[in-house]
Amino acid sequence: MGRYVVRRLLQLIPVFIGATFIIYALVWALPGDPFAGRCGDRGCPPAYIAEMTEKYNLDDPVLVQYFKYLGQLLQGDFGETFAGVQISQLVADAYPVTIRLALVALVIEAVIGIGAGILTGLRGRGFLDNLVLMSTLFLISLPVFVTGFVLQVVLGTELGIIKPSVSSDPGIGELIVPGFVLGSLSMAYVARMTRTSLMENRRADYVRTAVAKGLGPRRVVGVHMLRNSLIPVITFLGTDLGALMGGAIVTEGVFNVRGIGLLIYNAILTKEGATVTGIVTLLVLVYLLMNLLVDVLYAVLDPRIRYD
Structure with a gap:
């Protein structure tokens, strides 16, 4: 039974990575401005967009973004909301x-x-x-x-x-x-x-x-x-x-x-x-x-x- 549990836990790793990557890609890789409407009726200032883009690694390819996010998850860090509140x-x-x-x-x-x-x-x-x-x-x-x-x-x-x-x-x-x-x-x-x-x-x-x-x-x-x-x-x-x-x-x-x-x-x-x-x-x-x-x-x- 012990070996079976260990084997199943190892099998969960690729499943977890695949499922969370699909979720991440669906949320962050879709076309459109993720900051649209964040600053009211007027568009957000370029400095704000640049800061948030760097904070959420949006300039990187999706795969690189995901593995950076996965590294945060392994440390128990779920990230922050756009308002700076800890998601955890x-x-x-x-x-x-x-x-x-x-x-x-x-x-x-x-x-x-x-x-x-x-x-x-x-x-x-x-x-x-x-x-x-x-x-x-x-x-x-x-x-x-x-x-x-x-x-x-x-x-x-x-x-x-x-x-x-x-x-x-x-x-x-x-x-x-x-x-x-x-x-x-x-x-x-x-x-x-x-x-x-x-x-x-x-x-x-x-x-x-x-x-x-x-x-x-x-x-x-x-x-x-x-x-x-x-x-x-x-x-x-x-x-x-x-x-x-x-x-x-x-x-x-x-x-x-x-x-x-x-x-x-x-x-x-x-x-x-x-x-x-x-x-x-x-x-x-x-x-x-x-x-x-x-x-x-x-x-x-x-x-x-x-x-x-």
Whole structure:
């Protein structure tokens, strides 16, 4: 297992370099003036443009710019905004909120999605199965911002159960409804995936063998069938954590959550290329590490999988 983890970590290096280079090139190599509108209606003075061009190495070829930026990243320096604010400080202020929101969404989609999938996958077709299928189809059909707006109006404005906008440093309780909204789409997919996987494994040979050996239903389901059925679900949940953190832009905007999503949205509006590059690079790193964790969990869930 140790050798496998080391090998996978080495494989992540070229993937990280390739992904971050594409991000950097898309942000900085596109045609146009990166300082357009930075000085209001009038154009920026030549001295300001020259200073900023030198600061962000814009006179160098894109490849040289990228490796200079990569050298800064390896030292923990994400650069500065055009206003001179450290991007690492902006991320440090916003990231804990987004992490809490993403974890709440992940727990909600895992508990409700897997629970609904297990109930329908074991019971087979019937009223409960049809109810879950219709409910998940309804969630899949609705855009996230519609779900968020409806819950905000009904639970916040009409019933007064929640605050329409969360506080600047929200706790877990305030993030339950935004977390449900953020994870609602993935929750529907998890429920359907778990249901399908369980229904397929119910007819597997190892399940029939376990039943024939006289094992109890709980042991057959919990030890044998469920562990194998959850492998695709764990894959989805592991990679979805990065997607939840990157896809929180809409949810954070609806509930005024001051996290990474709102930060990157404002950076796009103000054309803060350094901020966009730094945040997306961080999300790429989260994706890669979560994929590694999922691969390691495979061996825990399925004893047939061994890493030599």
